[in-house]
Amino acid sequence: MIKLFSSDDMFLMQSLKSELDALAIPYMIKNEYASGAMGELPWQDTQPELWLIDDTWQARANQVMDALMAHSVSSPGDKEQEWVCRNCKEKNGAAFDFCWQCEHQRHEV
Ligand SMILES: [Zn+2]
Structure with a gap:
């Protein structure tokens, strides 16, 4: 498994998840609910992390991510x-x- 993406930007994370879902790319989320309970956690830098289960999808997943980033930067x-x-x-x-x-x-x- 490789870590593809980590962000506390839930909107971006959600967009990425729907793109990966659409392409049937297998992934898993770590710390998904951490940001909602930040005040109660002893550590401060816990962000949701998106991990690719199958490394062979890395290139495709990176393309998806680049497209998402380009979109959010272009406006x-x-x-x-x-x-x-x-x-x-x-x-x-x-x-x-x-x-x-x-x-x-x-x-x-
Ligand atoms: Zn300020």
Whole structure:
């Protein structure tokens, strides 16, 4: 097994899972529910991880991932995108105009 992807971005993780499902690429998720209970965990860096069960799919899976990444990067003006606070580096949902953590105003990309 090889680790293909690790992220606490559940939207990206979900997109990747549906792509792999569509192509019938076998995978498994580790730490899938970790991020929801982050405050209760003794460790801080636990992110959901997507592992390929069959290494022979690696090249195909990487293509899928590249396509997903390219898609999310190619539309920086998209209001649905998450944004990262310039002040404290916290990730914020697209719906917020101010950082939930430090109340720094959202910057336009
Ligand atoms: Zn902030």
